[in-house]
Amino acid sequence: MRMHASHPLSAFLPTRQLRVPQGDFDDEIGTDGRTIVYIEEGVVKLVGHLGADREQIAAFAFEGDVLVVPAHVSTPHTLHALKDSVVYFLRSDDLLLKGRPATGAGQLLDRILADLGRSRELSALLGRKSARERICGFLVEMEERIGRRENGAVTLDLPMSRREIGDHLGLTIETVSRQLTDLRERRAIATCGRSRIDILDPQGLRALAGSVD
Amino acid sequence: MRMHASHPLSAFLPTRQLRVPQGDFDDEIGTDGRTIVYIEEGVVKLVGHLGADREQIAAFAFEGDVLVVPAHVSTPHTLHALKDSVVYFLRSDDLLLKGRPATGAGQLLDRILADLGRSRELSALLGRKSARERICGFLVEMEERIGRRENGAVTLDLPMSRREIGDHLGLTIETVSRQLTDLRERRAIATCGRSRIDILDPQGLRALAGSVD
């Protein structure tokens, strides 16, 4: 499903490729209009800043994802790379007004709407789910987006820290840690080092995630 | 800023106008693809269903707003009219692939991105704000979207109930009520009946909303 090296985006629109090392790259985002980012390689997080060290991670974006950086909102948002990444920038103004909707435009719009869909899903999670449900919902989402099948179980290599997971799910690191410990004791997952998580019971996890499905 | 009677949307795209009485109109939404809704008149809410009477109101949409109904997400979403409304439906497939990007297309995309911006703002609110901050943030947003200036103060005629406010902000009706009472006692707002709220101290409200701004 991912766009390839000579992907449609750059084929018909004025994009700007950027290789970013792990870390911040806020300078690259224009503040005057909405920016659309396509992740060609790596992992990126979109962070909302509420002041006083309060952060809400609005989204994690992986290879092939599109991320819309909001403008004209009261919470300032910035982008950060969790790994060395290659991204393309695109101003929303350029998407339609220049004419020439090509093959890639529909795909791009689809991905923008997918981004919006994930945002709605996050709202439901933050507004109405318990800590247990949030963690399980997060693990299920990660499984679907970056899980690798490995003889039976699904393996996750999480590129984000406990703090970042907490800042995404509206929880503290302590609560994240406790919930993961609990899931480990229930044999729903197994952990190995800081970033690796094996999903032992995908169905159990989905049940605990508390969605309708 | 709102589109007018012969608005660009219908001028270049296959839309479907629908007059809906107050209440549900879920049947009208196709389940097979993402649906984009333009509110010509009235007020609409987008509801995410988490089962067991748990609801998250993802968005309220007023005249001139565009609302994207997410598809392919694990939380089913439905639309409801809070008043008699007139809305236009548009499938995302039809937006770009048919060619002919017209004047309205850019405007429409802008509004889709505005919808996404509001969704990000909501995530920040739900993930990281206290009950007090949520209520104040909500009032400030409503002030900006549907507030009417009336000799000095700004007046709101809220079309939603306390329950709906709670289901939007991730709070119970009791907490919403208590917070409003508290704001009334601090002389930040005044209430009149169930739906009318006068904003007496807009700046104070913004300060209590806890955004950076």
Place this chain on the structure above:
DNA sequence: CGTCACTTTGAGCAGGTTCAATCTTTGTGG
């Protein structure tokens, strides 16, 4: 092998929920 950042675990606390009772608003029919 030592250091530093990150993670885990524990104990006490607090903001918001739950449950229950009362009060207010709104709409309806006499």
Place this chain on the structure above:
DNA sequence: CCACAAAGATTGAACCTGCTCAAAGTGACG
């Protein structure tokens, strides 16, 4: 126009989930 009913809103008291603060443990990298 008033009385009544039903839905919605407010208030109170007890409780509970997740937070805060603190300390100990673990992994990653020089």
